[in-house]
Amino acid sequence: MQRVLVVDHHDSYTYNLVHLIASVTGQLPDVIQHDDPSQASRWRRGYSHLVLSPGPGTVNDPDDFAVGRAVLAESTVPVLGVCLGMQGLVAEFGGRVEVVAPAHGEVAAVTHTATGLFEGLPQGFAAVRYHSLAAVEVPDQLEVTAWCNGPTGTVTMGVAHRSRPLVGVQFHPESVLSVGGRRLIENFLSA
Amino acid sequence: MTREVSPDLPWVDPEDFFMAQVAGRRRSFWLDGEGARPWSGTRSYVGWLEDDEPSLTLHPHSGVVRQHDAWSSYEVGSDIFEVLGERVGSESSAARWVGYLGYASRRDLPARVDADPGAVPDACWLRAERWVEFDHGAQTVRAVAPAGDLAAWQETVRMLLAFSDPAPTLVDSAAAQHVTRVGKDEYAAAFSAVQEQLRRGNSYETTLTFRRGVTSSASPLDTYRRLRRLNPAPYAAYLHHLGTSVLSSSPERFATISADGLIETRPIKGTTPRASDPRADAAAADRLRSDEKFRAENLIIVDLLRNDLSRVCEVGSVRVTDLMHVESYPAVHQLVSTIQGRLRAGTSTLEAVHAIFPGGSMTGAPKERTMQIIADVESSPRGVYAGALGWVDDDGSADLAIVIRTIVHDGATYVLGTGGAVTVRSDLEEEYAETTWKASRLLEALGATEPSTQW
Numbered sequence: 297m298q299r300v301l302v303v304d305h306h307d308s309y310t311y312n313l314v315h316l317i318a319s320v321t322g323q324l325p326d327v328i329q330h331d332d333p334s335q336a337s338r339w340r341r342g343y344s345h346l347v348l349s350p351g352p353g354t355v356n357d358p359d360d361f362a363v364g365r366a367v368l369a370e371s372t373v374p375v376l377g378v379c380l381g382m383q384g385l386v387a388e389f390g391g392r393v394e395v396v397a398p399a400h401g402e403v404a405a406v407t408h409t410a411t412g413l414f415e416g417l418p419q420g421f422a423a424v425r426y427h428s429l430a431a432v433e434v435p436d437q438l439e440v441t442a443w444c445n446g447p448t449g450t451v452t453m454g455v456a457h458r459s460r461p462l463v464g465v466q467f468h469p470e471s472v473l474s475v476g477g478r479r480l481i482e483n484f485l486s487a
Numbered sequence: 488m489t490r491e492v493s494p495d496l497p498w499v500d501p502e503d504f505f506m507a508q509v510a511g512r513r514r515s516f517w518l519d520g521e522g523a524r525p526w527s528g529t530r531s532y533v534g535w536l537e538d539d540e541p542s543l544t545l546h547p548h549s550g551v552v553r554q555h556d557a558w559s560s561y562e563v564g565s566d567i568f569e570v571l572g573e574r575v576g577s578e579s580s581a582a583r584w585v586g587y588l589g590y591a592s593r594r595d596l597p598a599r600v601d602a603d604p605g606a607v608p609d610a611c612w613l614r615a616e617r618w619v620e621f622d623h624g625a626q627t628v629r630a631v632a633p634a635g636d637l638a639a640w641q642e643t644v645r646m647l648l649a650f651s652d653p654a655p656t657l658v659d660s661a662a663a664q665h666v667t668r669v670g671k672d673e674y675a676a677a678f679s680a681v682q683e684q685l686r687r688g689n690s691y692e693t694t695l696t697f698r699r700g701v702t703s704s705a706s707p708l709d710t711y712r713r714l715r716r717l718n719p720a721p722y723a724a725y726l727h728h729l730g731t732s733v734l735s736s737s738p739e740r741f742a743t744i745s746a747d748g749l750i751e752t753r754p755i756k757g758t759t760p761r762a763s764d765p766r767a768d769a770a771a772a773d774r775l776r777s778d779e780k781f782r783a784e785n786l787i788i789v790d791l792l793r794n795d796l797s798r799v800c801e802v803g804s805v806r807v808t809d810l811m812h813v814e815s816y817p818a819v820h821q822l823v824s825t826i827q828g829r830l831r832a833g834t835s836t837l838e839a840v841h842a843i844f845p846g847g848s849m850t851g852a853p854k855e856r857t858m859q860i861i862a863d864v865e866s867s868p869r870g871v872y873a874g875a876l877g878w879v880d881d882d883g884s885a886d887l888a889i890v891i892r893t894i895v896h897d898g899a900t901y902v903l904g905t906g907g908a909v910t911v912r913s914d915l916e917e918e919y920a921e922t923t924w925k926a927s928r929l930l931e932a933l934g935a936t937e938p939s940t941q942w
Contacts, residue, residue, distance in 0.1 A: 308853035309790055311797035318802040352689045352856040398911040400691040401783030424786065426852075428911070429688045471790050472807050 298485055300325035301343040303363060305351025305380055309426070312470035313349060313378060320481050331362040339367050345374050345485055348381030350468065354429055355384040355393055374461035374487045376413075379427055382464025385455060386431040389438055397447045398428035403473055406453050408442035413454060413463050413483045417476045423453065424471035431455065431466070461487055490581035491637040492620070493630040499648045501531040501621040502712065505725075506654035508647045509535055510708050513557050514542055514613050516585045516726045518878065520623050522719030524814070526753075527740070528886070532878070534585070534618030542728060543570060545592060545610035547600040547868070552610075555729065567592050567610040568844075572837030574614070576881045581633050586612030586726065587733060587876040587890060590845050590869035597859040598845075599868040607731045607870055607897045619644055657712055663703035663935040666900065669866065673697075674919055677864040681909045684860050692787045693851040693860055695918070696906025698867045699926065701935045707732035707896040710932055714894065718817055718928035722888030724876060732896040733871055736928065738816050739823075739889040741846045741875040742839075746882040748830035750796060750839055754848040755889075756788045756908055757781035757822030760924040761815065772813045772820045780912040781822055785811050787910070789824045791847035791854065799842045800828030818928050836883045840875070846889045849873035851908060871895045872904030894929055903929050 300317050302325045304310040310327070318324045325347070328335040339346055346367055353360030361384050367375060368388040377385045383393045406423045408414035423444075431452040434440050442454030442465065456463045463484065469477035501517065509515045515535035523529040536542060538557035545552050545567040552570045553560040564570040567588065575584060589609035591598035600609065617632045617640045628648060632640035669677075674697065681693045703710070711725045711734040722737035740753035759775045762768040775781050789807060796805045809825035830839055850873075851857040872895070877887035894903045905926040907918055930936065 306853065306855045308794050308847070308855075311794040312790060315797045315802050315805060324802065350853075352853050354688055395686060395688070398686060400685065400910055400912075401786040402779070424790070426691045426787070427688065428686050468790070471786070472793060472810070473786060 298344045299342065300345045300347060300485070301339055302327045302347045302349055303330050303339065303367065304328065304349045305330045305361065307349050307351040309468060309470060310349040313347065316470045316477055316481055317347065320478065320485055330364060331359065336363050339363065339371070343373060345376070346371055348375065348377040348384060350379035350381065350426065353380070355380060355387045368462060371462070374484065375463070376484045377464035379466060379468060382455060382466050383429060383431060385457070385462055385464040386434055386438065389435040389457070391431055391435040391438065392433035393429050394432045395428060396430045396432065396451070399425040399446070400428070401426060404444035404453065404467060406442050406444050406467065408454060412441060412456050412487070413465065413480050414442060415483050416479055422473065422475045423467035423469070424474045425467050427466060488581050489634045491632060491634050493637060493641040493644070495627040495629060496645055496648060498626040498628055499651050501533055503654045504619070504648060504651045505533055506708070507651035509533060514728050516613060516615070517724065518585065519715060519723035519725065520621065521715060522721055522723050522736070523623065524721045527721035529622060529624040531621040531623065532585070532618055533621065534615040536613055536615065540614060540616070542611065542613045543567065544608035544728070545589070547591065547606050547609040548602055548604055550594055566594065568837050568841040571612055571879070572835060575837060575879055576883060580616065580881055582614050582616045582881050583618065584612045584614055584879045585877070586610065587871055588844065588874045589871045590849065590873040592874060593841065593844055596855065597862045599862050599865065601868045601870060607895055609870070611726070611728050611731065613728065654712070657709060659934070661704045661934060663701050663705070663933045665699060665935060666702050667698070667700035669697035671919060673866065675915055678909060678915050678918060680864045681860065682911065685909070685911050690857040690860055691852050692784060692908050692910045693857050694849050694906060695861070695909045696865060696869065696873065696904050697922070698870070698872065698902050698904050701901040701903070701930070701933050703901060703933050703935070705934065707734060710734060710894065710901070714929065714932035717932050718892060720816065720892065722877070724888070726876070730898040733876065734894040734896070735876055735888065735890065736892045737876070737888040737890060738814070738821065739848065739891055741877070741887040741889045742843060742885065743887070744830070744836050744839060744883065744885040746884045748834070749827065750800065750830055751825065751827045752792050752796065752843065752846070753823055753825050754788045754792055754846065755821045755823050756785040756848050758907060758921055758925065759820045761818055761820065772815065775820050775822050776811065776813050780910065782811060783912065784908045784910055785822050785824055787852050788848050789826065791852040792826045792843070795843040795847060796826060796828040799830055799834050799839045801831055804829035819924050836879055836885050840885070840887070844875065845873060846875065849889060869904060870902065892925065892929060894933070901933055
């Protein structure tokens with residue numbers, strides 16, 4: 297039985313992700329706020345999968361990204377980071393997340409390794425981007441699993457840890473104009 | 488208790504009826520169906536409260552909710568959603584609550600409130616048991632009342648209709664004066680502060696707005712009569728409560744909720760001005776449909792509204808039934824999307840409205856952080872503007888507009904809000920110009936002229 301916990305970063309797309317997950321598992325995941333001190337150890341309590349939601353701000357500021365660092369450092373169960381959540385994964389392992397050319401509500405064509413989260417997804421699938429910060433340097437422990445073209449070169453759209461079950465996507469699989477979001481979540485939940 | 492509707496009564500124009508029988512009453516409403524679209528109702532609802540019937544207000548500065556009769560009031564709480572929620576459907580009645588929730592009605596979210604003790608209420612609701620329905624399509628009038636009261640009410644309405652002479656001819660409004668407005672420099676500074684927040688990842692889109700104050704010797708009701716001619720709109724309305732008047736020509740649906748729990752929202756994001764030349768006008772509509780800037784503006788809000796509905800709807804029930812459709816109004820073309828869902832069992836209408844309030848098209852996304860940005864960069868409280876206006880019935884059904892293209896009169900001064908969505912693709916001059924297209928018909932109704940918009 298999959299028991300999923302979603303860590304919300306006060307975002308306005310989290311419940312789209314919550315419904316997408318529920319459409320796969322058949323039940324609503326639990327949701328906590330990332331900065332709720334009363335819930336700071338909730339993620340340790342027997343969940344099969346953890347999800348770090350999108351959100352405003354930067355992973356370099358603990359006010360914007362609080363419990364996520366501990367989750368990424370210590371979790372033994374699979375973790376999916378979306379947007380801010382993926383940036384947290386990159387930052388946790390020593391990569392750099394910086395302001396880039398913003399893409400708010402842009403539909404990107406995503407190329408990928410066809411492994412892990414992206415198994416079975418077509419090359420160049422449409423995915424919606426809502427971000428102005430991005431992983432500009434990805435550490436060695438992580439593999440870049442997806443990317444798209446930006447105005448000044450390639451933008452990282454997906455990463456996976458090489459030895460631990462930690463994955464992330466920069467785009468929003470839960471957006472109404474993203475393709476393959478359900479398959480991506482199925483891939484994550486079968487890990 | 489159930490509601491009863493009379494047989495068809497002879498047609499009288501609701502404007503004539505309102506002027507003859509309702510104007511001058513202390514608490515009254517006219518939800519105006521004249522400017523209906525195929526997707527909105529074609530009916531006008533006209534009503535008023537007798538002296539002992541209750542209404543509610545939320546006082547901006549103190550945060551106190553008061554219950555009123557015509558001449559006195561007392562404190563009943565501090566959360567308008569809770570107070571209204573306790574009253575809707577709780578009594579054995581078939582009443583309709585008509586009113587508005589101002590932008591700052593949810594006190595748990597960041598929003599500026601008016602510090603002036605005499606400011607217009609941040610929320611106001613009138614409980615009507617009896618009203619008059621005018622079907623503009625069928626040209627019929629019906630009296631509506633609780634079961635058992637209909638016979639008497641029907642006779643009253645029949646009499647009032649018979650004595651409703653044509654309304655006095657409208658004369659041109661006297662020249663009005665702007666008393667407050669946000670200058671271009673101030674707008675430019677706020678715009679640039681928003682751009683910085685967008686780049687830093689604190690917002691993907693921010694609805695940046697400001698208020699204008701106008702003085703005019705014209706009465707609120709005459710001003711509304713002019714507005715409904717100049718800018719017919721599906722959510723046109725005139726609401727009057729103890730010295731406050733709200734004059735709406737809103738085209739935007741915040742939410743409809745059916746008694747069996749279907750919820751629909753219809754956010755507008757993306758605006759181009761109308762042109763007098765038909766070819767240029769069609770080109771403006773095409774640009775709205777295809778330009779990436781407008782599509783992104785709309786998409787951001789569609790995903791936000793899907794999120795907000797998902798908080799209270801059944802898994803799998805939230806659907807976008809119409810994505811980015813162009814709808815044209817006298818002054819502007821608008822890009823509109825429709826999102827529907829099925830409320831989870833046990834979710835009340837007021838709980839649903841609370842969950843999605845204020846409307847995402849008036850905040851931007853993500854909502855909470857972006858509302859903080861708005862509170863920081865806008866120089867005046869939004870008041871009624873950017874909230875919701877309409878009705879909620881005892882059976883749980885509701886129809887609420889977003890408060891835009893709306894003039895508020897506090898008994899002395901007219902105030903109107905205007906603004907638009909700012910994204911990283913927005914152009915300062917175009918955004919400022921957009922606020923003037925949106926205000927143009929409202930200013931015309933007031934007889935105020937817009938100073939030059941050149942930089």
